[in-house]
Amino acid sequence: MTTPVAVVGAGLVGAGWSIVFARAGYPVRIYDGDAGIRSNVMAGIRTNLEDLQSFELIESADSVLGRITVCDTLEDAVDGVSYVQESVFETIPVKTEITAALDAACALDVVIGSSSSGIPASAFTENLQGRQRCLIAHPVNPPYLVPLVELVPAPWTDPAAVQSVHDLMTAVGQSPIHVAREVDGFVLNRLQGALLNEAWALFEEGYASAEDIDKTVSEGLGLRWSFMGPFETIDLNAPGGVADYAARLAPLYHTVAQSRTAPKPWGDDLIGNVEAERRTDLPEQDLASRREWRDRRLMALAAHKNKASKAIGD
Numbered sequence: 001m002t003t004p005v006a007v008v009g010a011g012l013v014g015a016g017w018s019i020v021f022a023r024a025g026y027p028v029r030i031y032d033g034d035a036g037i038r039s040n041v042m043a044g045i046r047t048n049l050e051d052l053q054s055f056e057l058i059e060s061a062d063s064v065l066g067r068i069t070v071c072d073t074l075e076d077a078v079d080g081v082s083y084v085q086e087s088v089f090e091t092i093p094v095k096t097e098i099t100a101a102l103d104a105a106c107a108l109d110v111v112i113g114s115s116s117s118g119i120p121a122s123a124f125t126e127n128l129q130g131r132q133r134c135l136i137a138h139p140v141n142p143p144y145l146v147p148l149v150e151l152v153p154a155p156w157t158d159p160a161a162v163q164s165v166h167d168l169m170t171a172v173g174q175s176p177i178h179v180a181r182e183v184d185g186f187v188l189n190r191l192q193g194a195l196l197n198e199a200w201a202l203f204e205e206g207y208a209s210a211e212d213i214d215k216t217v218s219e220g221l222g223l224r225w226s227f228m229g230p231f232e233t234i235d236l237n238a239p240g241g242v243a244d245y246a247a248r249l250a251p252l253y254h255t256v257a258q259s260r261t262a263p264k265p266w267g268d269d270l271i272g273n274v275e276a277e278r279r280t281d282l283p284e285q286d287l288a289s290r291r292e293w294r295d296r297r298l299m300a301l302a303a304h305k306n307k308a309s310k311a312i313g314d
């Protein structure tokens with residue numbers, strides 16, 4: 001019998017995490033401080049599971065749903081679990097309060113992973129008795145469609161706790177990476193930030209429209225990025241591999257990097273101009289349906305990747 005997992009905070013990300021664990025066969029106990037969220041969360045999860053079933057990404061929405069229980073108290077949620085995935089609001093006071101409550105409520109061998117997008121674990125675990133079992137396990141939204149999880153220890157996190165979350169994430173079909181020590185934005189948002197900062201700058205300087213900058217990724221770079229990263233990309237883009245690529249193009253990239261030595265904040269006028277172009281292409285009232293479209297595209301991509309992996313044999 002698989003040991004239950006607790007998910008604390010049942011918003012967008014917490015609900016998504018409950019699907020990840022339950023889909024893999026783990027009993028899941030969800031708790032949220034908001035009674036309204038507790039009442040409604042299962043309906044949203046059911047819709048997500050039915051979509052997953054329609055893309056043949058799970059066999060039965062009902063059987064996955066049957067493994068998820070909503071609890072009325074934090075203590076009920078963590079009773080007898082081996083792992084807690086905290087997914088509450090992204091502020092230091094809220095993270096500090098909930099992690100202290102979890103530290104008090106959980107047996108000492110229970111590992112506590114936080115979904116924090118950017119607040120490092122050292123900012124809210126320093127004074128806890130069980131601070132060695134706390135770390136960041138940062139997902140991508142929605143975690144049941146995008147498998148990456150960044151594991152980021154605080155200076156006092158026990159390496160065994162990191163390893164146990166790595167093993168759990170692998171067992172449930174996620175793809176963990178290890179960030180050796182705390183850094184703003186971890187790895188994912190630093191990479192995303194580098195691309196976004198360049199996109200804003202190119203737009204501001206009038207080199208291309210927002211639509212064409214987006215197209216450069218959706219019709220260009222992003223096609224490879226859905227199955228390989230930047231290092232493997234360049235390793236395959238020169239006959240002799242990465243060193244050969246560097247010999248040919250390192251000077252160009254150095255020149256590009258030198259042209260951006262003074263990062264600027266995203267200014268209001270700039271944001272307004274991108275917003276104006278985006279709202280012309282996608283009116284505000286269509287944002288929600290476009291998000292649903294994005295999730296269906298992600299499901300189709302996940303289904304394709306499963307089939308392609310089997311067909312290609314990797």
Ligand SMILES: NC(=O)c1ccc[n+]([C@@H]2O[C@H](COP(=O)([O-])OP(=O)(O)OC[C@H]3O[C@@H](n4cnc5c(N)ncnc54)[C@H](O)[C@@H]3O)[C@@H](O)[C@H]2O)c1
Nearest residue numbers: 009011012013032033034087088089090115116117139141
């Ligand atoms: N949304 C994303 O794209 C995304 C991606 C990766 C990580 N994250 C991170 O995941 C976490 C949750 O984000 P979200 O987008 O699901 O937010 P959300 O606002 O949708 O959900 C947060 C939930 O936490 C609950 N909550 C707040 N304080 C609580 C407490 N003390 N006890 C119990 N429940 C409490 C709220 O009622 C709410 O339902 C944040 O740390 C966020 O940065 C978000």
